[in-house]
Amino acid sequence: MGLLSFIFIANFFCFFIWCAMSNLRIKLDKKFLENPFIAPSGVFGLGYDVSFDYEIKKLGAFTMKTATTKKRDGNVPPRTVETPAGMLNSIGLQNPGIDEYLKLFPTIKKFFSKCPLIFSISGETVDDFEYLAKRVTEIESDLIALELNLSCPNLRSGGVTFSSSVKDSIEVCKKVRKVWGKSLIAKLSPLSDFKEMGISLESEGVNIFCAINTLPGMRFDIYKRKPSLGNFHGGLSGPALLPVSLKCVWDLRKVTKLPIIGVGGVYSAESAIEMFMAGANYVGIGSAYYNNPDLLDEVIGGVKKFLIENDLKGIDEIVSLAHKDA
Amino acid sequence: MIDTTVVSVKRVGNFHFLIDLDAKVNLNPIPGQFFMLKINDLNDPFFMRPFSVFDADKNILRFLIEIKGNGTKTLSRSTAGDILKVRGPLGNGFQFDNVKKALLYAGGTGIAPMFYLAKNLKKNGVEIDVILGFRNKDRVIYEDSFAELGEVFVYTDDGSYREKGNVADFVLKKEYDGVFACGPVPMLKAIQRRHKNAQISLESVFACGAGACMGCVVKSVSGYARVCKDGPVFSAKDVII
Incomplete structure (x- = not known):
């Protein structure tokens, strides 16, 4: 019995030391996140009404599903299709609209309790973004940041997405910055001009970049002889996207010192470490979670182990590490 | 997991x-x-x-x-x-607490949830009629197993086994207080027309299977509903398939 107690206490002690040595806590704005892993918008809906309850509460921060000015029913199904090591989705920003969203917010906040929340907005005009940002200020004290989902087509520019036009993106950031005081995140498309976008948006008051959104793609149903998705095309996510997102984060890091949330295809501790080394300060865990709901635990454990084995004190020490001498 | x-x-x-x-x-x-x-x-x-x-x-x-x-x-x-x-x-399963006489429709692989349902109904002492539909004789499975739980009627599309036709050709002679169905969409549409209060189990491609991604939706009387979280069992009168 004495020996057993000793082993138990020794193990507990080792575990305590191990935890203390491999702290993943990281600052975002003025708040410390328990870990640098952030849910990208849309992947887990509004969080509280899904069967991933326990797992998603362990995230460092949670980005809520993008809100629009009015309710959106979303696209015609089928809305998802598998691809080699990934998936395409064309959900179409289904959401209840900002009014309903704000009514639901107390429930969302209560569900997440300690997990910090990021609100995500998207508009069809610059004014939509400004209006939405103003509305979100009603709950500003309960949020750590506001994300601008710039992947929506700008109706005033003939349907070209905001993120593919530096000028349009600047206009959105300028207007939103005037009404939003906390951290502002610009979510970029892989098709963005990262150099111009990085430099321009930084000077318009963006505090954090989120790179990248999904990559446009298609699949076809050869038996039905038509596109697999009801909306014809969708956005590629999952491990297949990883090399693309790593390159985007790498390019963006070359032009900005602002924090980057690296998103796209992270599916393991190793791929998360790659993302940090490419230049990300935080890493989005997205659709790979659908393939492996234990992913967050595996990534947290794996990254901690990597830090210890390589005598590194924290995440900050691996951020942009691959840029040294490059 | x-x-x-x-x-x-x-x-x-x-x-x-x-x-x-x-x-x-x-x-x-x-x-x-x-x-x-x-x-x-x-x-x-x-x-x-x-x-x-x-x-x-x-x-x-x-x-x-x-x-x-x-x-x-x-x-x-x-x-x-x-x-x-x-x-x-x-997801949400079938509701059958107060059912006394049940009618089960199962088409093809749609027999999967119906077998477990039939077993549970039998355990509750429910009288069960089971209508099984298959493409042809080669595909007929579990007829005997269902026969241990209730009266079974089998249909094949090409008539190569038992009755020719589909499950919706079954002539209703009794009153049932619980109707349940699972199978291909055309079959479920036919059941929807015959039984407004049927409980039907739908199929869709699931990405998350947790109600998070909104990918597997079906049109319902109150907008798009998630098959994985709001279903897969729906009341026939609530969904537009």
Whole structure:
């Protein structure tokens, strides 16, 4: 019995030391996140009404599903299709609209309790973004940041997405910055001009970049002889996207010192470490979670182990590490 | 996720197999609920695969699976002792607490949730009529097993076995206070027309299987509904299929 107690206490002690040595806590704005892993918008809906309850509460921060000015029913199904090591989705920003969203917010906040929340907005005009940002200020004290989902087509520019036009993106950031005081995140498309976008948006008051959104793609149903998705095309996510997102984060890091949330295809501790080394300060865990709901635990454990084995004190020490001498 | 151990994998007829998994604990699934099965650790196939419970007894979960694509082919090659990761039970199952006389329609692989439902109805002392529909004689399975639970009527599209036609050709002679159906969309549409209060189990491609991604939606009287979370069992009057 004495020996057993000793082993138990020794193990507990080792575990305590191990935890203390491999702290993943990281600052975002003025708040410390328990870990640098952030849910990208849309992947887990509004969080509280899904069967991933326990797992998603362990995230460092949670980005809520993008809100629009009015309710959106979303696209015609089928809305998802598998691809080699990934998936395409064309959900179409289904959401209840900002009014309903704000009514639901107390429930969302209560569900997440300690997990910090990021609100995500998207508009069809610059004014939509400004209006939405103003509305979100009603709950500003309960949020750590506001994300601008710039992947929506700008109706005033003939349907070209905001993120593919530096000028349009600047206009959105300028207007939103005037009404939003906390951290502002610009979510970029892989098709963005990262150099111009990085430099321009930084000077318009963006505090954090989120790179990248999904990559446009298609699949076809050869038996039905038509596109697999009801909306014809969708956005590629999952491990297949990883090399693309790593390159985007790498390019963006070359032009900005602002924090980057690296998103796209992270599916393991190793791929998360790659993302940090490419230049990300935080890493989005997205659709790979659908393939492996234990992913967050595996990534947290794996990254901690990597830090210890390589005598590194924290995440900050691996951020942009691959840029040294490059 | 739950680590289950494969107990056995058996071929059933020409197109299906039965897989028994030991979950170590009794997960008490409700008939109509489903589990997401992880195919492998390779990220390809990317989605976990949803299967409704064919049968469950204490720690054992049994699934009837049609071999159709890479995912089901890989699962069919599992052997006893393999570890298979699963999530579940998920979704809303059938409601049958106050049912005394039940009519069950099952088309093709749609027999999977109906067998577990029939067993539970029988346990509750419910009188059951089961209408099974298959494409042809080669595809007829589990007729005898259903016959142990109630009166069975079999239809084949080409008439190569029993009655020619589909399950909606079954002539209603009795009153039922519970109607349940699972099968292909045209069959479910026909059931919808005959029985406004039927409970129907829908199928869709699930990406998350958790109600998060909004990918598997079906049109309902109150907008798009998630098949994985709001269903897969819906009241026939609530969905537009």
